[in-house]
Amino acid sequence: METELQGGFRRETSVVDTDVLIAGAGPxxxxxxxxxxxxxxxxxxxxxxxxxxxxxKAVGVQPRTLEVWDRMGVVRAVLEAAVPLRGQLVYSDGVxxxxxxxxxxxxxxxxxxxxxxxETERILEEHLARxxxxxxxxxxxxxxxxxxxxxxxxxxxASGEEREVRSRFLVGCDGAHSTVRKKLGLAFEGGRFxxxxxxxxxxxxxxxxxxxxxxxxxxxxxxxxxDRLVCIPLPGDRRxxxxxxxxxxxxxxxxxxxxxxxxxxxxxxxAPGLEHVxxxxxxxxxxxxxxxxxxxxxxxxxSHRLVDRYGxxxxxxxxxxxxIHPPTGAQGMxxxxxxxxxxxxxxxxxxxxxxxxxxxxxxxxxxxxxxAEVVGRSVRHAAQDGVRAAPGDFATVMLREAQLLVAYPDxxxxxxxxxxxxxxxxxxPLPGQRVPDCRGLTARLATTPLxxxxxxxxxxxxxxxxxxxxxxxxxxxxxxxxIRRLTDGRVPAFVVAAREVDTPExxxxxxxxxxxxxxxxxxxxGEFARLFGGDATAFLVRPDGYLAARQSPPAAPGAGSxxxxxxxxxxxx
Numbered sequence: 001m002e003t004e005l006q007g008g009f010r011r012e013t014s015v016v017d018t019d020v021l022i023a024g025a026g027p028x029x030x031x032x033x034x035x036x037x038x039x040x041x042x043x044x045x046x047x048x049x050x051x052x053x054x055x056x057k058a059v060g061v062q063p064r065t066l067e068v069w070d071r072m073g074v075v076r077a078v079l080e081a082a083v084p085l086r087g088q089l090v091y092s093d094g095v096x097x098x099x100x101x102x103x104x105x106x107x108x109x110x111x112x113x114x115x116x117x118x119e120t121e122r123i124l125e126e127h128l129a130r131x132x133x134x135x136x137x138x139x140x141x142x143x144x145x146x147x148x149x150x151x152x153x154x155x156x157x158a159s160g161e162e163r164e165v166r167s168r169f170l171v172g173c174d175g176a177h178s179t180v181r182k183k184l185g186l187a188f189e190g191g192r193f194x195x196x197x198x199x200x201x202x203x204x205x206x207x208x209x210x211x212x213x214x215x216x217x218x219x220x221x222x223x224x225x226x227d228r229l230v231c232i233p234l235p236g237d238r239r240x241x242x243x244x245x246x247x248x249x250x251x252x253x254x255x256x257x258x259x260x261x262x263x264x265x266x267x268x269x270x271a272p273g274l275e276h277v278x279x280x281x282x283x284x285x286x287x288x289x290x291x292x293x294x295x296x297x298x299x300x301x302x303s304h305r306l307v308d309r310y311g312x313x314x315x316x317x318x319x320x321x322x323x324i325h326p327p328t329g330a331q332g333m334x335x336x337x338x339x340x341x342x343x344x345x346x347x348x349x350x351x352x353x354x355x356x357x358x359x360x361x362x363x364x365x366x367x368x369x370x371x372a373e374v375v376g377r378s379v380r381h382a383a384q385d386g387v388r389a390a391p392g393d394f395a396t397v398m399l400r401e402a403q404l405l406v407a408y409p410d411x412x413x414x415x416x417x418x419x420x421x422x423x424x425x426x427x428x429p430l431p432g433q434r435v436p437d438c439r440g441l442t443a444r445l446a447t448t449p450l451x452x453x454x455x456x457x458x459x460x461x462x463x464x465x466x467x468x469x470x471x472x473x474x475x476x477x478x479x480x481x482x483i484r485r486l487t488d489g490r491v492p493a494f495v496v497a498a499r500e501v502d503t504p505e506x507x508x509x510x511x512x513x514x515x516x517x518x519x520x521x522x523x524x525x526g527e528f529a530r531l532f533g534g535d536a537t538a539f540l541v542r543p544d545g546y547l548a549a550r551q552s553p554p555a556a557p558g559a560g561s562x563x564x565x566x567x568x569x570x571x572x573x
Contacts, residue, residue, distance in 0.1 A: 018044045019351050021153055021167040023141040023180055025049075027058070027117065028319030028336035029173035030124035030135075034072060035344030037131035039460060039543070041351050044165065045133065046155060048140035052125075055296050056116035056201045056241045059232050060085065060330020064403035066110035067437070068341050071545055073458040074127045075110075081119050083235045085112035086211035091286050093218055104398060107531060109437045109453060112402065114233055116201075116241075117333065141179050144170055146314050169347055170315045173340065176303070178321035184312050190305030190375070193326070196246035198272045200297040203239045204231075204281070206289040210238065216284045229284035232330075239293075243327070244280040246272075246299055272297045302326050304379050306371055310339075310364040318343055323371035325378040329401050335374050338403070338544075339367050345460065345543040354571055362413040370406055408432040408546060415549035415566045428533030429547050431562075435464075435539070438532075440525025441496060444509030449524065455494060456541060461570070463493035463563075464539040465518075465554050466528065470503045472536035475554040477513035479538045479563065482556040484516065486567045491540075494519040496528050540566050 020036055022029045025047035033045040061082060069075040090098040102112045125135065138158030145152050151170040156162045172180025181188060208214065211233055218227035231240040250272055274294045281289055304325045310317055319336025343363050350356040377400075399405050408414055409432035417431055429435055441450045456462055463483045465476040473495070480493035493513075497506045497520055505511045511518040523529055532539070538554040539547060540563060549566035557563035 018042050018165065018167045020044075020169045020171060020347055021046070021141075021151065021165055022171045022173055023047075023153075024172065024174035024178075024319075024321070025121070025125075025135045025137075026173065026175065026319070027120050027124060027333050028340045029171075030121060030128055031068075031072075031337045032171055032173060032318065032340035032344050033133060034074070034124060034128045034131065035341055035543075036348055037128065037133055038072065038458065039345055039348035041344075041348040043133065044136060044167070045128075046136045046139040046141060048138065050138050050158070052118050052121050054118050055298070056118070056234055057199075058117045058120070058327070058330070058333035059114050059234060059241050060334070061113040061115050061120070062330065062334040062401070062403045063104060063108055063110045063112060064406065064434070065334045065337050066113065067434075067453070067545060068338060070109070070453050071457060071459075071543070072127070072341070074123060077123045077126070078113070078115065078120075081123065081235065082113040082115040083233060084211050085114050085213065085233065086209075088213040088215055089208065089286070091214070091216040094216075094286070096286065099212075100394075102398065104402060104404070107436055107438060107527065108402070108404065109451065114235070116234060119235075120333075141174065143183060144180075144315065146170070151314050168314065168351060171343065171347075172315070172317040172321045173319050173336070174321055176320045176324045178317060180315060181307060181317050181321050184315050184317070186312070186317065187308040188305045189308070190303060190324075192301065192303040196251055196299060196301055198244050198246050198250065198276065198297060198299050200242045200244075200272060200274075200277045200291075201234065201239070201295040202242060202274070202277055202291045203236065203293040204285075204289045204291050205238065206285065206287050208286065214240075214286065216286065218284065227280075227284060229280055242277060242280075242291075244277070244284075247276055247279065250276065250299060272299065304375050306368075306375050310368050310371075311360060316343060316360065316363065318367075322368075323375055325375040326381070328378050328381040331374045331378055331401075331403070334403055335371065338370075338406070341544050342367055349570060355569070358412060358569060362411050366408040366411045366413075369410075404434060406434065413548065413566075413569050415562045415569065417550065417562070427535075428531065428537070428550075429539075431547050431549050433547055435541050435545050435547050436531050438527040438530075440523065440527050441521040442524045443519070443521050444507075450521065452496075452528065455521070456545070459492065460543045461487075461491045461548070462541045463491055464541055465493060465495045466523075466532060466535075466537050466539070467495055467497045467501055467554075468529070468534060468536045469498065470501055470506075472553060473497075473501075473503065473505055473511060475536065476538070477511050477518060478556040479551070479554040480511075480518045481514040481516065482558075483540075483563060483567065484513075486557060486564065487571055490571070491567075494521065496521050496523050498522075498529060499524050499526060538563060 019042040022045045036043045088100045143154045150168045153165045214231040216229040220226045230243040277291045307322045318339035346359040414432040437453045537552040540549045549562040551562040
């Protein structure tokens with residue numbers, strides 16, 4: 001291919017265009033790329049590293065993230081590689097204070113899990129390869145400019161050659177020291193913790209129950225915490241990622257740089273040895289134990305910061321590029337993955353002719369409050385005594401830590417409730433809330449009951465229609481036909497019929513809607529009715545599993561209806 005020098009760097013005269021250029025191939029960038037490809041958008045994913053880092057950095061996986069991976073079609077591989085997190089043992093000054101059990105309501109399909117970050121990245125990279133997309137390794141974003149039509153990015157490859165890539169959007173998933181964030185000029189307000197910590201991936205020979213994290217603290221004469229030990233189980237026999245305070249001999253002489261510097265993440269050159277880990281265990285372990293099999297170790301610092309906005313024009317940020325905070329509660333990577341999932345379907349629709357300004361404003365409106373809440377909560381937990389010190393009843397605390405309470409009621413993409421308070425459809429998930437899973441759905445051709453999430457997996461927007469009686473079926477058919485017309489067939493629909501519904505349509509598992517078959521499933525165990533309100537209602541479910549709108553009773557989406565308004569907000573020009 002012919003090239004020419006332009007602006008001081010080499011440019012291909014036949015520029016390779018792509019819909020979205022993603023900088024950073026960690027869990028967040030990989031999720032964004034995989035979801036863009038799943039939704040039909042083109043993308044390129046660049047990363048400056050030559051290969052995945054073999055470090056168990058972010059290891060906690062929240063139930064909500066597993067639900068997101070279920071929707072993506074990747075959860076099976078995660079379940080094969082991860083181990084369960086059953087609870088946490090809390091010690092203070094050598095005395096057990098609490099044994100916390102990580103329990104959730106039975107309808108939540110997934111539990112808390114632990115998986116080394118390099119395994120998360122492997123699974124997501126293999127999933128991305130299904131779409132014919134690979135990471136462009138040893139390729140670093142240097143700079144970019146944007147205009148009304150797209151973004152021109154300057155990248156450098158492993159050979160030192162600088163190239164220009166033009167894309168319609170640029171997404172920065174490039175971490176706490178994000179080039180995208182800096183070049184875009186986003187404010188990143190916050191601060192840093194003065195303490196330094198060290199991480200180590202080791203095995204221990206204690207007799208503590210497997211599957212439980214360990215959090216131990218020591219207090220000085222004034223009651224202040226002066227020593228800490230946090231152990232998170234990893235796949236393997238008594239293998240843990242251990243976090244500890246740095247001993248004086250490994251402390252940075254410069255104190256970590258300027259007070260306003262973004263000092264966050266792993267550092268090089270000061271890796272602790274097994275003797276440093278053992279010294280902390282000798283002081284802090286609940287019982288005598290010996291550490292062995294050190295796989296890796298590092299010193300790290302913690303900052304807490306949040307951008308003032310999640311993007312500007314056609315350039316956006318996600319994950320650590322947008323928010324950083326203490327690792328307490330394993331919220332960071334999970335929040336970033338959900339950023340990426342939220343952003344990807346919006347970008348894909350914007351590329352497909354949806355209302356770009358509204359969709360991208362919806363990304364900031366939905367995800368920045370989540371980032372702010374997570375940063376604030378993680379900082380409070382780190383300054384107190386972990387998750388155990390969180391206010392509220394423990395069941396609610398667990399739902400919040402599992403990220404199952406994230407909701408977007410104030411998003412410009414969410415339509416106010418189409419069910420009158422106290423009337424039909426008033427119970428169940430509200431617009432902007434997570435759509436729960438439910439079991440016991442049966443089909444004419446399925447001899448084993450299905451879950452609702454089985455029916456939503458690897459799909460975009462879906463219209464879920466509940467018929468509480470035979471009289472609701474015509475309205476369900478009209479709603480399905482109307483949504484199909486409004487979206488040019490991009491939104492499929494299916495009906496969940498109460499187990500009492502006895503009609504030919506329910507018996508054969510299909511409802512006719514303007515000459516098109518709409519699948520019908522039976523709510524044989526009544527769980528859908530219990531979780532979704534029990535009245536005939538249409539639910540428009542987004543690709544990320546949140547409810548965009550609901551309308552009761554189901555009917556054709558006429559002018560001014562909740563369904564028609566939701567379609568206009570998301571798909572309208």
